[in-house]
Amino acid sequence: MDQDEAGFGGRRKFLSLAAATAGIASVGGAGLAAPAVVDLSARKPKREDYDVVVVGAGFAGITAARELSKAGVATLLLEARNRIGGRTFTSSFAGKRIEMGGTWVHWSQPFIWNEIIRYGLSIEESPGALAEKFSYLSAGRLHHANAEKIWRRIGEAMSAYVDVDRQGGRQIMPLAHDPLAKRDLLAKWDALTLADRMKQMKFSEEMRNLLSPQLSINCHNTLDQGGFADMLRWWALGDYDMGRMFDKLGRYGIREGMSELANRMLADSNADVRLASPVKSIEKQGDTYRVTGSQNQVFKARTVVIAVPLNVLSSIRMEPALSPAKVQMAAAGHTGHGSKCYIHIRQKIGNWFGSAPNPYPITLAWSEKHPDEGTVLVAFGPPGKLDITDEEAVQKAIRGLIPNAEVLGVMGYQWEVDPYSRGTWCWYRPGQLTQGFAELRKAEGGIFMAGADQAEGWRGFVDGAIESGITAARDARNFLKA
Numbered sequence: 448m449d450q451d452e453a454g455f456g457g458r459r460k461f462l463s464l465a466a467a468t469a470g471i472a473s474v475g476g477a478g479l480a481a482p483a484v485v486d487l488s489a490r491k492p493k494r495e496d497y498d499v500v501v502v503g504a505g506f507a508g509i510t511a512a513r514e515l516s517k518a519g520v521a522t523l524l525l526e527a528r529n530r531i532g533g534r535t536f537t538s539s540f541a542g543k544r545i546e547m548g549g550t551w552v553h554w555s556q557p558f559i560w561n562e563i564i565r566y567g568l569s570i571e572e573s574p575g576a577l578a579e580k581f582s583y584l585s586a587g588r589l590h591h592a593n594a595e596k597i598w599r600r601i602g603e604a605m606s607a608y609v610d611v612d613r614q615g616g617r618q619i620m621p622l623a624h625d626p627l628a629k630r631d632l633l634a635k636w637d638a639l640t641l642a643d644r645m646k647q648m649k650f651s652e653e654m655r656n657l658l659s660p661q662l663s664i665n666c667h668n669t670l671d672q673g674g675f676a677d678m679l680r681w682w683a684l685g686d687y688d689m690g691r692m693f694d695k696l697g698r699y700g701i702r703e704g705m706s707e708l709a710n711r712m713l714a715d716s717n718a719d720v721r722l723a724s725p726v727k728s729i730e731k732q733g734d735t736y737r738v739t740g741s742q743n744q745v746f747k748a749r750t751v752v753i754a755v756p757l758n759v760l761s762s763i764r765m766e767p768a769l770s771p772a773k774v775q776m777a778a779a780g781h782t783g784h785g786s787k788c789y790i791h792i793r794q795k796i797g798n799w800f801g802s803a804p805n806p807y808p809i810t811l812a813w814s815e816k817h818p819d820e821g822t823v824l825v826a827f828g829p830p831g832k833l834d835i836t837d838e839e840a841v842q843k844a845i846r847g848l849i850p851n852a853e854v855l856g857v858m859g860y861q862w863e864v865d866p867y868s869r870g871t872w873c874w875y876r877p878g879q880l881t882q883g884f885a886e887l888r889k890a891e892g893g894i895f896m897a898g899a900d901q902a903e904g905w906r907g908f909v910d911g912a913i914e915s916g917i918t919a920a921r922d923a924r925n926f927l928k929a
């Protein structure tokens with residue numbers, strides 16, 4: 448296949464994965480890497496009755512299924528899409544490996560680091576994390592600056608923004624892995640949006656325009672949607688330091704790819720697996736649960752681990768219904784609704800970083816890969832502002848930050864329209880952390896909740912997904928033993 452056929456040669460063909468249906472493998476028949484796939488033929492369900500049915504084969508569900516099945520518990524993993532990995536999958540673009548969803552990891556994320564070591568994987572660094580040039584939009588003008596100097600200024604502003612207790616947030620959020628440790632003190636701050644907190648600050652217009660893209664990318668939405676408490680949580684996870692926080696959030700990826708890790712974890716489990724099996728209802732009947740799929744296939748189990756995203760939880764009919772607090776959390780959902788895409792430009796721009804405040808269609812972008820020709824940028828934007836299938840729109844948006852940019856191709860995945868994710872990473876709305884989070888995590892009878900969107904430590908991250916899978920498996924196993 449030549450470069451034009453692959454869609455990222457000189458022909459300026461745009462690739463995107465319009466994810467209206469589950470299990471999309473490729474668009475345009477090109478650009479997708481083929482990670483080693485687990486042979487599932489031997490894993491087909493051989494019975495109707497299990498000890499545990501795990502719903503959802505993202506990292507949370509794969510982890511729970513591995514832990515349970517390796518402990519001798521009869522486990523069935525049901526996945527709606529025809530692939531595993533959930534909000535992660537590895538692809539390729541401009542001859543480089545890319546991640547369509549979850550990408551960056553860090554050794555201070557204990558659960559995923561454990562898996563990286565266990566399965567002998569390695570990490571690589573994103574060039575944008577080492578940017579020398581920084582371009583930003585402020586007051587309708589494009590500015591260029593030395594990246595190191597600008598990062599120092601943004602870091603100082605962020606430190607002031609989170610300093611709610613004259614201790615840099617340490618009093619309110621002393622334990623990143625236990626975000627409710629100071630629940631009473633936190634409640635007041637949890638009532639605020641990121642925008643509310645911004646209004647309390649006496650920043651210059653330029654500093655607002657530099658800091659707000661950082662906050663907007665965190666909640667992957669506009670500042671009036673994201674809760675301020677989650678910023679305190681990320682700050683604590685980032686050791687109360689801007690540089691360290693960024694290193695943990697956007698610097699190191701898994702060289703072999705997220706899909707490779709998911710495959711290795713699944714290969715290491717003894718669970719039966721069924722793909723392309725969306726669960727439509729879970730009903731309690733005496734001591735068992737009837738789990739019914741969209742084709743009306745029924746499996747029975749003594750316990751169920753629900754490992755689907757918060758934003759699609761309400762699509763599964765539960766009998767009896769989940770607790771009102773869980774229903775409320777699922778109805779409101781998390782705020783992660785923005786875009787992520789890769790943009791291949793003809794120019795060699797080195798290690799560059801760019802930012803623009805809302806409502807600009809690209810919030811943050813940086814050099815992510817250096818192929819033979821040009822540069823591959825990764826770009827994030829707010830909800831509904833950038834149609835990644837529209838060549839003209841992407842070109843126009845990136846030219847606002849790199850005026851001479853000539854776009855050769857674009858690739859992205861529309862997580863927002865995918866019925867099995869309905870969003871990107873988890874960031875809570877005001878009030879959700881102190882009012883809904885603890886309840887969301889609670890088991891109800893033989894129903895156990897898992898997923899990155901309700902993890903205790905790195906909530907919203909692959910690490911949190913694995914943490915929650917370990918926790919749910921432990922609790923389900925204890926329940927079965929009782």
Ligand SMILES: Cc1cc2nc3c(=O)[nH]c(=O)nc-3n(C[C@H](O)[C@H](O)[C@H](O)COP(=O)(O)OP(=O)(O)OC[C@H]3O[C@@H](n4cnc5c(N)ncnc54)[C@H](O)[C@@H]3O)c2cc1C
Pocket residue numbers: 502503504505506507508525526527528531532533534535547548549550551552696724725726727754755756759762763787862866867868870871872873897898899900907908909910912
């Ligand atoms: C664009 C993007 C960028 C990100 N960047 C990072 C990053 O850099 N680092 C990081 O750590 N994290 C990142 N994340 C977040 C991370 O990918 C997720 O938090 C994590 O992968 C979620 O894992 P999970 O198992 O909880 O949920 P998911 O991965 O969403 O898995 C849930 C599974 O449930 C399935 N499902 C849904 N409904 C049903 C149903 N009715 N029946 C059966 N199955 C169902 C889904 O198909 C899916 O496979 C990013 C996410 C996105 C989208």
